[in-house]
Amino acid sequence: MAEFNGYTAEMGEAKIRLNGNESFNDIYKEYLSESLENGLELNRYPEDESIELRKAYGKYVGVSEKNIIVGNGSDEMLQLIIGARIKKGKKFLTVCPDFSMYDFYVASYDGEIIKHDFYNNGEFDLEGFIEKGKSENVSLIMFSNPNNPTGGVLTEESIIRILEEFKDIDVVVDEAYVEFYGNSMIKYISKYKNLIVTRTLSKAWGLAAIRVGFLIANQEKIEELIKYKVPYNINSISQSIATSAINKPEIMEENLKIILAEREYLVKELKKIAENNQGKIKLYDTKSNFIYAQSEVKSEIIKALENFGIVIRNFNDDKFRLTVGSREDNSKIISIIERVLRGDNFAGFAGEGSCL
Ligand code: PMP
Numbered sequence: 001m002a003e004f005n006g007y008t009a010e011m012g013e014a015k016i017r018l019n020g021n022e023s024f025n026d027i028y029k030e031y032l033s034e035s036l037e038n039g040l041e042l043n044r045y046p047e048d049e050s051i052e053l054r055k056a057y058g059k060y061v062g063v064s065e066k067n068i069i070v071g072n073g074s075d076e077m078l079q080l081i082i083g084a085r086i087k088k089g090k091k092f093l094t095v096c097p098d099f100s101m102y103d104f105y106v107a108s109y110d111g112e113i114i115k116h117d118f119y120n121n122g123e124f125d126l127e128g129f130i131e132k133g134k135s136e137n138v139s140l141i142m143f144s145n146p147n148n149p150t151g152g153v154l155t156e157e158s159i160i161r162i163l164e165e166f167k168d169i170d171v172v173v174d175e176a177y178v179e180f181y182g183n184s185m186i187k188y189i190s191k192y193k194n195l196i197v198t199r200t201l202s203k204a205w206g207l208a209a210i211r212v213g214f215l216i217a218n219q220e221k222i223e224e225l226i227k228y229k230v231p232y233n234i235n236s237i238s239q240s241i242a243t244s245a246i247n248k249p250e251i252m253e254e255n256l257k258i259i260l261a262e263r264e265y266l267v268k269e270l271k272k273i274a275e276n277n278q279g280k281i282k283l284y285d286t287k288s289n290f291i292y293a294q295s296e297v298k299s300e301i302i303k304a305l306e307n308f309g310i311v312i313r314n315f316n317d318d319k320f321r322l323t324v325g326s327r328e329d330n331s332k333i334i335s336i337i338e339r340v341l342r343g344d345n346f347a348g349f350a351g352e353g354s355c356l
Helices: 030-037 051-061 074-085 100-108 126-135 156-165 219-228 236-246 249-276 298-307 327-342
Strands: 002-004 007-009 016-018 068-071 091-096 112-117 140-144 170-174 195-200 213-216 281-283 290-295 310-314 319-323
Touching (some): 016 319, 016 327, 030 236, 051 068, 051 236, 068 074, 068 219, 074 100, 074 170, 074 195, 074 213, 074 219, 091 100, 091 126, 100 112, 112 126, 126 156, 156 170, 236 249, 249 281, 249 290, 249 327, 290 298, 298 310, 298 319, 310 327
Parallel strands (some): 016 310, 091 140, 140 170
Antiparallel strands (some): 002 007, 281 290, 310 319
16 A cells, blocks of 8 residues: 555555546436436437437527537547548648547548647747648648647637638537637537537536537538438437436536636646746646646656556656546645655655556
8 A cells, every 4th residue: 555645545446537538526327317217218229310419409509409410429520520521632630739539530531630739839820720721722620629638729719710711611619628618619600601519518517428429510511411420329328318417507517617616726736836846847728627737757747646546648748638636636636746846756655566
Protein backbone atom coordinates (compact mmCIF):
# COMPACT_ATOMS: atom_id res chain seq x y z
CA MET A 1 0.00 0.00 0.00
CA ALA A 2 1.46 3.35 -1.01
CA GLU A 3 0.76 6.34 1.15
CA PHE A 4 1.07 10.00 0.33
CA ASN A 5 -0.33 13.12 1.97
CA GLY A 6 -3.02 11.09 3.61
CA TYR A 7 -3.94 9.23 0.41
CA THR A 8 -3.30 5.59 0.01
CA ALA A 9 -3.14 3.62 -3.18
CA GLU A 10 -2.97 -0.09 -3.74
CA MET A 11 -1.77 -1.43 -7.03
CA GLY A 12 -4.70 -2.80 -8.91
CA GLU A 13 -7.31 -0.75 -7.07
CA ALA A 14 -10.19 0.74 -9.06
CA LYS A 15 -8.96 3.37 -11.47
CA ILE A 16 -9.98 7.01 -11.27
CA ARG A 17 -10.55 7.67 -14.94
CA LEU A 18 -9.78 11.28 -15.76
CA ASN A 19 -8.71 10.57 -19.34
CA GLY A 20 -12.03 10.46 -21.21
CA ASN A 21 -13.69 13.82 -20.45
CA GLU A 22 -16.77 12.12 -19.01
CA SER A 23 -18.96 13.53 -16.23
CA PHE A 24 -17.78 12.32 -12.81
CA ASN A 25 -21.35 11.95 -11.53
CA ASP A 26 -23.65 9.08 -12.58
CA ILE A 27 -27.03 10.81 -12.33
CA TYR A 28 -29.54 8.93 -14.46
CA LYS A 29 -29.38 5.37 -13.06
CA GLU A 30 -33.10 5.26 -12.25
CA TYR A 31 -34.00 5.79 -15.93
CA LEU A 32 -32.77 2.28 -16.69
CA SER A 33 -35.62 0.67 -14.76
CA GLU A 34 -37.96 3.42 -15.94
CA SER A 35 -37.32 2.37 -19.54
CA LEU A 36 -38.71 -1.08 -18.65
CA GLU A 37 -41.73 0.44 -16.92
CA ASN A 38 -42.34 2.52 -20.06
CA GLY A 39 -43.14 -0.67 -21.96
CA LEU A 40 -39.77 -1.51 -23.49
CA GLU A 41 -40.12 -4.61 -25.72
CA LEU A 42 -36.84 -6.45 -26.06
CA ASN A 43 -38.21 -8.65 -28.85
CA ARG A 44 -38.81 -5.65 -31.14
CA TYR A 45 -36.34 -3.61 -33.17
CA PRO A 46 -35.95 -0.05 -31.92
CA GLU A 47 -37.90 2.79 -33.46
CA ASP A 48 -35.74 3.55 -36.50
CA GLU A 49 -36.18 7.31 -36.70
CA SER A 50 -35.77 7.99 -32.94
CA ILE A 51 -38.72 10.38 -33.28
CA GLU A 52 -39.43 11.00 -29.58
CA LEU A 53 -35.76 11.59 -28.90
CA ARG A 54 -35.42 13.99 -31.84
CA LYS A 55 -38.49 15.90 -30.66
CA ALA A 56 -37.15 16.12 -27.12
CA TYR A 57 -33.67 17.29 -28.17
CA GLY A 58 -35.15 19.65 -30.78
CA LYS A 59 -37.29 21.26 -28.09
CA TYR A 60 -34.26 21.55 -25.82
CA VAL A 61 -32.03 23.26 -28.41
CA GLY A 62 -34.81 25.23 -30.13
CA VAL A 63 -35.07 23.49 -33.52
CA SER A 64 -37.54 21.09 -35.18
CA GLU A 65 -37.01 17.32 -35.14
CA LYS A 66 -36.64 17.72 -38.92
CA ASN A 67 -33.30 19.43 -38.25
CA ILE A 68 -31.87 16.46 -36.37
CA ILE A 69 -30.37 13.02 -37.00
CA VAL A 70 -29.58 10.88 -33.94
CA GLY A 71 -26.34 8.92 -33.91
CA ASN A 72 -24.81 6.12 -31.91
CA GLY A 73 -22.66 8.73 -30.21
CA SER A 74 -21.74 11.87 -32.13
CA ASP A 75 -18.90 9.69 -33.41
CA GLU A 76 -21.36 7.95 -35.73
CA MET A 77 -22.52 11.32 -37.06
CA LEU A 78 -18.95 12.51 -37.68
CA GLN A 79 -18.29 9.30 -39.59
CA LEU A 80 -21.54 9.73 -41.54
CA ILE A 81 -20.57 13.24 -42.70
CA ILE A 82 -16.98 12.25 -43.54
CA GLY A 83 -18.26 9.15 -45.38
CA ALA A 84 -20.65 11.31 -47.43
CA ARG A 85 -18.06 13.91 -48.43
CA ILE A 86 -14.62 12.30 -48.43
CA LYS A 87 -13.14 9.75 -50.81
CA LYS A 88 -9.78 9.26 -52.57
CA GLY A 89 -8.47 12.60 -53.81
CA LYS A 90 -10.65 14.68 -51.47
CA LYS A 91 -9.18 16.87 -48.77
CA PHE A 92 -10.43 17.54 -45.25
CA LEU A 93 -9.41 20.61 -43.23
CA THR A 94 -9.20 20.66 -39.46
CA VAL A 95 -7.11 22.23 -36.72
CA CYS A 96 -4.17 20.74 -34.84
CA PRO A 97 -4.55 19.37 -32.26
CA ASP A 98 -8.15 18.20 -32.49
CA PHE A 99 -10.23 15.05 -31.89
CA SER A 100 -8.23 12.05 -33.10
CA MET A 101 -11.23 10.25 -34.63
CA TYR A 102 -11.31 12.78 -37.50
CA ASP A 103 -7.97 11.37 -38.69
CA PHE A 104 -9.26 7.82 -38.31
CA TYR A 105 -12.42 8.36 -40.40
CA VAL A 106 -10.74 10.47 -43.09
CA ALA A 107 -8.05 7.81 -43.47
CA SER A 108 -10.65 5.05 -43.62
CA TYR A 109 -12.35 6.82 -46.56
CA ASP A 110 -8.98 7.34 -48.30
CA GLY A 111 -9.10 11.13 -47.94
CA GLU A 112 -6.28 13.50 -47.16
CA ILE A 113 -6.24 15.41 -43.88
CA ILE A 114 -4.94 18.98 -43.85
CA LYS A 115 -4.25 20.57 -40.46
CA HIS A 116 -3.72 24.10 -39.31
CA ASP A 117 -2.20 24.87 -35.90
CA PHE A 118 -4.88 25.80 -33.40
CA TYR A 119 -2.48 27.99 -31.46
CA ASN A 120 -0.19 30.21 -33.42
CA ASN A 121 1.68 32.49 -31.03
CA GLY A 122 -1.11 31.95 -28.55
CA GLU A 123 -3.97 32.81 -30.91
CA PHE A 124 -6.02 31.12 -33.59
CA ASP A 125 -4.71 32.17 -36.99
CA LEU A 126 -8.03 32.57 -38.81
CA GLU A 127 -6.62 34.08 -42.00
CA GLY A 128 -4.02 31.31 -42.31
CA PHE A 129 -6.74 28.68 -41.79
CA ILE A 130 -8.94 30.18 -44.52
CA GLU A 131 -5.99 30.56 -46.88
CA LYS A 132 -5.00 26.93 -46.37
CA GLY A 133 -8.55 25.71 -46.99
CA LYS A 134 -8.72 27.68 -50.26
CA SER A 135 -5.28 26.79 -51.58
CA GLU A 136 -5.79 23.10 -50.80
CA ASN A 137 -9.31 23.18 -52.28
CA VAL A 138 -10.74 21.20 -49.36
CA SER A 139 -14.09 19.35 -49.56
CA LEU A 140 -15.00 19.43 -45.86
CA ILE A 141 -14.08 21.45 -42.78
CA MET A 142 -14.49 20.08 -39.26
CA PHE A 143 -13.27 21.20 -35.85
CA SER A 144 -14.35 20.87 -32.26
CA ASN A 145 -15.50 23.97 -30.39
CA PRO A 146 -14.53 24.02 -27.54
CA ASN A 147 -11.46 22.33 -28.90
CA ASN A 148 -10.44 18.90 -27.65
CA PRO A 149 -7.75 18.64 -26.30
CA THR A 150 -6.81 22.29 -25.67
CA GLY A 151 -10.13 23.54 -24.24
CA GLY A 152 -9.79 26.71 -26.32
CA VAL A 153 -12.50 28.16 -28.56
CA LEU A 154 -12.96 29.82 -31.91
CA THR A 155 -15.14 32.91 -31.53
CA GLU A 156 -18.57 33.07 -33.14
CA GLU A 157 -17.24 35.77 -35.50
CA SER A 158 -14.38 33.52 -36.62
CA ILE A 159 -16.75 30.63 -37.33
CA ILE A 160 -19.06 32.94 -39.28
CA ARG A 161 -16.07 34.08 -41.38
CA ILE A 162 -15.30 30.43 -42.15
CA LEU A 163 -18.94 29.75 -43.06
CA GLU A 164 -18.98 32.82 -45.35
CA GLU A 165 -15.67 31.95 -47.00
CA PHE A 166 -16.60 28.31 -47.68
CA LYS A 167 -20.23 28.59 -48.79
CA ASP A 168 -19.97 25.57 -51.15
CA ILE A 169 -18.75 23.00 -48.66
CA ASP A 170 -19.96 21.75 -45.30
CA VAL A 171 -18.43 23.28 -42.18
CA VAL A 172 -18.92 20.97 -39.20
CA VAL A 173 -18.73 22.48 -35.72
CA ASP A 174 -18.33 19.61 -33.27
CA GLU A 175 -19.93 20.91 -30.08
CA ALA A 176 -19.29 17.86 -27.88
CA TYR A 177 -18.28 20.16 -24.99
CA VAL A 178 -20.44 23.21 -25.72
CA GLU A 179 -22.44 23.03 -22.46
CA PHE A 180 -19.23 23.87 -20.55
CA TYR A 181 -18.77 26.94 -22.77
CA GLY A 182 -22.30 28.16 -23.39
CA ASN A 183 -22.12 29.54 -26.92
CA SER A 184 -23.56 27.29 -29.63
CA MET A 185 -23.74 27.80 -33.41
CA ILE A 186 -27.11 26.01 -33.68
CA LYS A 187 -28.89 29.36 -34.01
CA TYR A 188 -27.26 29.79 -37.45
CA ILE A 189 -28.43 26.58 -39.15
CA SER A 190 -31.14 28.37 -41.18
CA LYS A 191 -28.91 31.27 -42.15
CA TYR A 192 -25.91 29.14 -43.14
CA LYS A 193 -26.92 26.16 -45.26
CA ASN A 194 -23.36 24.85 -45.10
CA LEU A 195 -23.33 24.65 -41.29
CA ILE A 196 -23.58 21.29 -39.51
CA VAL A 197 -23.40 21.10 -35.72
CA THR A 198 -22.80 17.87 -33.82
CA ARG A 199 -23.68 17.35 -30.16
CA THR A 200 -23.48 14.54 -27.64
CA LEU A 201 -24.99 13.25 -24.40
CA SER A 202 -21.61 11.74 -23.43
CA LYS A 203 -20.10 14.77 -21.68
CA ALA A 204 -22.17 17.34 -19.74
CA TRP A 205 -25.21 15.05 -19.81
CA GLY A 206 -23.24 12.27 -18.14
CA LEU A 207 -24.59 9.54 -20.44
CA ALA A 208 -21.47 8.27 -22.22
CA ALA A 209 -22.54 4.64 -21.71
CA ILE A 210 -25.72 4.88 -23.80
CA ARG A 211 -23.98 6.30 -26.92
CA VAL A 212 -26.30 9.06 -28.13
CA GLY A 213 -25.22 12.03 -30.23
CA PHE A 214 -26.86 14.40 -32.70
CA LEU A 215 -26.29 15.96 -36.09
CA ILE A 216 -28.12 19.29 -36.47
CA ALA A 217 -28.49 21.21 -39.73
CA ASN A 218 -31.06 22.79 -42.06
CA GLN A 219 -33.81 20.48 -43.24
CA GLU A 220 -32.56 19.92 -46.80
CA LYS A 221 -29.17 18.86 -45.48
CA ILE A 222 -30.82 16.46 -43.03
CA GLU A 223 -32.96 14.93 -45.81
CA GLU A 224 -29.82 14.36 -47.88
CA LEU A 225 -27.62 13.02 -45.07
CA ILE A 226 -30.21 10.81 -43.35
CA LYS A 227 -29.95 8.45 -46.33
CA TYR A 228 -26.50 7.47 -45.05
CA LYS A 229 -27.78 6.52 -41.58
CA VAL A 230 -27.80 2.80 -40.85
CA PRO A 231 -31.19 1.36 -39.77
CA TYR A 232 -31.96 0.94 -36.06
CA ASN A 233 -28.75 2.69 -35.02
CA ILE A 234 -30.04 3.76 -31.59
CA ASN A 235 -31.12 0.89 -29.35
CA SER A 236 -34.45 1.15 -27.51
CA ILE A 237 -32.91 1.43 -24.04
CA SER A 238 -30.74 4.35 -25.12
CA GLN A 239 -33.68 6.08 -26.81
CA SER A 240 -35.76 5.74 -23.67
CA ILE A 241 -33.07 6.88 -21.19
CA ALA A 242 -31.98 9.76 -23.42
CA THR A 243 -35.55 11.01 -23.97
CA SER A 244 -36.32 10.92 -20.22
CA ALA A 245 -33.08 12.78 -19.43
CA ILE A 246 -33.59 15.48 -22.06
CA ASN A 247 -37.16 16.07 -20.94
CA LYS A 248 -35.78 17.12 -17.55
CA PRO A 249 -32.80 19.31 -18.48
CA GLU A 250 -32.68 20.83 -14.99
CA ILE A 251 -31.02 17.64 -13.71
CA MET A 252 -28.18 17.98 -16.21
CA GLU A 253 -27.96 21.72 -15.56
CA GLU A 254 -27.53 21.10 -11.83
CA ASN A 255 -24.75 18.62 -12.54
CA LEU A 256 -23.18 21.06 -14.98
CA LYS A 257 -22.96 23.69 -12.24
CA ILE A 258 -21.14 21.20 -10.02
CA ILE A 259 -18.66 20.35 -12.79
CA LEU A 260 -18.05 24.02 -13.57
CA ALA A 261 -17.41 24.77 -9.88
CA GLU A 262 -14.91 21.90 -9.79
CA ARG A 263 -13.25 23.19 -12.95
CA GLU A 264 -12.86 26.58 -11.30
CA TYR A 265 -11.33 25.01 -8.20
CA LEU A 266 -8.92 22.83 -10.17
CA VAL A 267 -7.82 25.69 -12.45
CA LYS A 268 -7.33 28.05 -9.51
CA GLU A 269 -5.22 25.58 -7.56
CA LEU A 270 -3.17 24.48 -10.57
CA LYS A 271 -2.52 28.13 -11.46
CA LYS A 272 -1.13 28.68 -7.96
CA ILE A 273 1.18 25.72 -8.46
CA ALA A 274 2.25 27.08 -11.87
CA GLU A 275 3.03 30.49 -10.35
CA ASN A 276 5.08 28.92 -7.57
CA ASN A 277 7.02 26.77 -10.04
CA GLN A 278 7.80 29.25 -12.80
CA GLY A 279 8.25 27.58 -16.17
CA LYS A 280 7.77 24.02 -14.94
CA ILE A 281 4.11 23.73 -15.91
CA LYS A 282 1.98 25.69 -18.34
CA LEU A 283 -1.81 25.60 -18.29
CA TYR A 284 -4.04 26.42 -21.24
CA ASP A 285 -7.26 28.37 -20.74
CA THR A 286 -10.22 26.03 -20.79
CA LYS A 287 -13.87 26.40 -21.71
CA SER A 288 -14.45 22.69 -21.28
CA ASN A 289 -14.48 19.98 -18.61
CA PHE A 290 -10.79 19.22 -18.98
CA ILE A 291 -7.50 21.03 -18.63
CA TYR A 292 -4.66 20.85 -21.16
CA ALA A 293 -1.18 21.41 -19.81
CA GLN A 294 2.47 21.24 -20.72
CA SER A 295 5.30 20.30 -18.40
CA GLU A 296 8.96 19.41 -18.56
CA VAL A 297 8.25 16.83 -15.85
CA LYS A 298 5.16 15.38 -17.55
CA SER A 299 6.35 11.78 -17.30
CA GLU A 300 6.92 12.12 -13.56
CA ILE A 301 3.47 13.67 -13.09
CA ILE A 302 1.80 10.89 -15.07
CA LYS A 303 3.69 8.16 -13.21
CA ALA A 304 2.89 9.67 -9.82
CA LEU A 305 -0.82 10.00 -10.66
CA GLU A 306 -0.89 6.45 -12.01
CA ASN A 307 0.58 5.24 -8.78
CA PHE A 308 -2.56 6.47 -7.05
CA GLY A 309 -4.83 4.91 -9.64
CA ILE A 310 -5.45 8.20 -11.47
CA VAL A 311 -5.37 7.86 -15.24
CA ILE A 312 -5.07 10.98 -17.38
CA ARG A 313 -4.53 11.52 -21.09
CA ASN A 314 -0.92 11.53 -22.20
CA PHE A 315 0.19 12.98 -25.54
CA ASN A 316 3.33 12.25 -27.54
CA ASP A 317 4.97 15.59 -26.76
CA ASP A 318 5.25 17.31 -23.36
CA LYS A 319 1.47 17.80 -23.11
CA PHE A 320 -1.21 16.10 -21.05
CA ARG A 321 -4.92 16.56 -20.46
CA LEU A 322 -6.88 15.90 -17.31
CA THR A 323 -10.63 15.69 -16.99
CA VAL A 324 -12.21 17.64 -14.14
CA GLY A 325 -13.09 15.12 -11.43
CA SER A 326 -14.89 15.14 -8.10
CA ARG A 327 -13.52 17.35 -5.30
CA GLU A 328 -11.80 14.33 -3.81
CA ASP A 329 -10.11 13.43 -7.11
CA ASN A 330 -9.17 17.03 -7.82
CA SER A 331 -7.62 17.52 -4.38
CA LYS A 332 -5.54 14.39 -4.89
CA ILE A 333 -4.36 15.60 -8.29
CA ILE A 334 -3.41 19.03 -6.97
CA SER A 335 -1.49 17.57 -4.08
CA ILE A 336 0.36 15.03 -6.23
CA ILE A 337 1.29 17.52 -8.96
CA GLU A 338 2.49 20.02 -6.36
CA ARG A 339 4.77 17.40 -4.79
CA VAL A 340 6.17 16.30 -8.15
CA LEU A 341 6.99 19.88 -9.16
CA ARG A 342 8.59 20.49 -5.81
CA GLY A 343 10.94 17.66 -6.69
CA ASP A 344 9.72 15.00 -4.28
CA ASN A 345 10.92 11.64 -5.43
CA PHE A 346 8.07 9.75 -3.79
CA ALA A 347 10.65 7.62 -2.00
CA GLY A 348 8.02 6.94 0.65
CA PHE A 349 6.28 4.44 -1.55
CA ALA A 350 8.73 3.74 -4.35
CA GLY A 351 9.69 0.41 -2.88
CA GLU A 352 6.22 -0.91 -2.21
CA GLY A 353 5.43 -2.50 -5.50
CA SER A 354 4.67 0.86 -7.03
CA CYS A 355 5.66 1.60 -10.61
CA LEU A 356 7.79 4.64 -9.78
N1 PMP B 1 -16.10 15.06 -30.51
C1 PMP B 1 -15.16 15.31 -29.61
C2 PMP B 1 -14.40 16.58 -29.71
C3 PMP B 1 -14.91 14.39 -28.58
O1 PMP B 1 -13.94 14.64 -27.69
C4 PMP B 1 -15.66 13.20 -28.52
C5 PMP B 1 -15.45 12.14 -27.47
N2 PMP B 1 -14.30 12.08 -26.83
C6 PMP B 1 -16.61 12.99 -29.50
C7 PMP B 1 -16.82 13.94 -30.48
C8 PMP B 1 -17.41 11.72 -29.57
O2 PMP B 1 -18.28 11.62 -28.53
P1 PMP B 1 -19.49 10.58 -28.54
O3 PMP B 1 -19.29 9.64 -29.69
O4 PMP B 1 -19.44 9.93 -27.24
O5 PMP B 1 -20.72 11.42 -28.75
